[in-house]
Amino acid sequence: MGSRSKRNIGIIGAVAGVGAAGVGAAVGLRRLAVGRVRLRPDPDAGEPFGGLRGRELTVLADDGLPLHVEVDGPDDADLTVVFCHGYTLTQDSWHYQRRDLQGRLRAVFWDQRSHGRSGRSLPTHATIDQTGEDLWAVLRATIGPDEPVVLVGHSMGGMSIMALAERHPEVFEERVAGVALVNTSCGDMAEMTLGLPLVLAKLVRPLAPGALRGLGRRADLVDRARGLGADLAFVVTRKMAFADKHVSPTVVGFLEEMIRATPIDVIAEFYPALAAHDKCAALDVIGKVPVLVLAGGRDRLTPAAHGRRIAAALPDAELVEVDEAGHVLPLEYPGVVTGGLRRLVERVRPEYEEERTA
Structure with a gap:
């Protein structure tokens, strides 16, 4: 195979891996732009x-798959925050929040199945329902039955929280004290335009699953060529x-490296579940x-309208929309995310202090 063909496969793999359903988008590229950005x-x-x-x-997990989990902070903390990362990323995408949210908090980070250092899933288990069950396993292993927890999810991580709510509503009555949903959606993912004109987006969407399946069948070749x-x-x-x-070129490079480290067949396996995602009913729980709820005003993958829809369906939601932000608020505007989480923690702590002293 020629170098030109290999390079093209690498580009396709990169596009396919960006975010929760960022597949197949045609982006105008110029080599000159790379140098300009990296020199800023x-x-x-x-x-x-x-x-x-x-x-x-x-x-x-309930199917025996090993999930990689890491715990920060004191075991006797009065509250634990569990972070769930997005599609094609790892727990390291919470870098700034991990760095800055310390003190009395205990924090749990985990790699979703087939991502990061967790085990490789069977293709048939690459579903949002399964990642919700994985989150349930992480909670049982790291949180005591009477200990409060705040769940934080970015993109697919937010969808995993919704799946947990749908299948285990009792957890939200007994353990969950609060939830943060970042750049995520409760449904209608198949209607994403990826920032493309609507006419072009309608042409791209039907091609994406087949294109990804084709790339997945040539995973070894594609993953070598992506670099x-x-x-x-x-x-x-x-x-x-x-x-x-x-945005810092180093931050962009860090995100790109996480995406590139996710095998193309993993990207292909999870894509149908993301496109079919519908957990609107879970919002009642x-x-x-x-x-x-945090949303990016220029998020191409889960547009701000999805965050607004989630917030409107919830009786006690704070909606924060950052106009000049894309799909990775935890890395692009970390202070906004960290500040919001601090406010959420302070909101839920008094309630649990009152319950303990009652």
Whole structure:
């Protein structure tokens, strides 16, 4: 195979992996743009992305798959926050929140199945319902039966929380004190335009599943070739995932590396579940607790309208919409996410303090 063909496969793999259903988008690319972006001021160049680690724990899912879990903070903390990452990412996508949310909090981070350091799932188990069951296994292994927990989910991680609510509503009465949903959706994912004109988006959507299945069948070849298009993949990632023109090149590169590390057949296996995602009914359960909803005004993958729809269906929700933000608020506007989580924690803590002293 020629270098040109390999490079094209690499670019396709990068596009296919960006975010929760970011598949098949045609993005105008120029090599000159790569150099310009990488030479910009980079205040986050010294951040130890991927280097923050906690106490490691292996949790077995209900099908026996090992899930990689890490715990930060004191075991006697009065509240635990569990972070669920998005499609094609890992627990390291919560880098800034992990760094900045410390003190009395206990934090649990885990890699979703087939992502990061968790085990590789059977293709038939690459579903949102299954990731909801995985979250339930993580909770049982890390949280005591009477200990309060706040659940935080980005993109597919938010969908996993919805699946947990649908299948285990009792957890939201007994353990869950609050929920944060970031750049996510409760349904209608098949209608995503990916920022394309509507006419073009309608042409792209039907092709995406077949294209991904084809790439998945040539996984070894595609994954080798993805690295050859790294510079162009950097531009695709920046275009599709971020909206802030001044986002750190190191942050973009970090996100692109996480996506590139996700095997193309894993991306292909999860895509149908994301496209068919519909957990609107689960909002009735989630609405029993305080909720923080964060949305990006220029999110191409789960547009802000989806966040507004979630917030409107919840009786006690705080909606934060960042106009100049894309699909990865935890990395693009980390202060907004961390600040929102601090407010949510302060909202739920008094209720549990009152219950303990009653």
